[in-house]
Amino acid sequence: MTFNKVFYGIWAVLFALFAYWQINxxxxxxWVSVYVVAIIFCLLGxxxxxxxxxxxxxxxxxxxxxxxxxxxxxxSWVSQEVEQHNLSMKNDFMExxxxxxxxxxxSLVMLPGLIKAWKK
Structure with a gap:
């Protein structure tokens, strides 16, 4: 299995989880749409x-x-995340x-594919 298949396969699954968590x-x-677009490009990759x-x-x-x-x-954001013991939103800043x-x-996950595309 190539690096692309492993890398983009894992990220497709992770983005699917991210999309699921955005439902509420x-x-x-x-946000579900954003992650679905990411999934599509991961599947293409x-x-x-x-x-x-x-x-x-x-x-x-x-x-x-x-x-x-x-x-x-x-x-500031990281310290707020560490201090709370659950993932609920305490304020708009955290969201x-x-x-x-x-x-x-x-954008970082798509960057290797973008670099590869521009090298062709």
């Missing part, structure tokens, strides 16, 4: 298909979205920080 989010239509323009759009949109959602400092981090993860 205040805006599930947006699993098959060795890396569409240059669509991947570029996904990475750029996710990076811009992450920057727009990002509030405060990472240390938006998690959403920002999710978009950043998607």
């Amino acid at each position: 989010d205040p805006d599930p239509e947006l 699993f098959k060795g298909i890396f569409p240059k323009i669509p991947l570029t759009v996904v990475v750029v949109v996710c990076l811009v979205g992450a920057a727009l959602y990002w509030q405060g400092e990472v240390g 938006e920080s998690r959403e920002s981090f999710g978009l950043l993860i998607i």
Whole structure:
């Protein structure tokens, strides 16, 4: 099994879990859709298909979205996450920080495929 199959296969499963966990989010239509797009591109990557323009759009949109959602400092968010003993949202800052981090993860996961696409 190649690296692409393992890497994108694992991330497709993880993004499916992320999408499932977004169902009870205040805006599930947006976040489930975002993770479904990530799943689709992971499945394409699993098959060795890396569409240059669509991947570029996904990475750029996710990076811009992450920057727009990002509030405060990472240390503040991490300390809040460590202090609480459950995953419930205590405030909007935590929700938006998690959403920002999710978009950043998607862009980082798509980056190797994007690099491969642009090298062709």
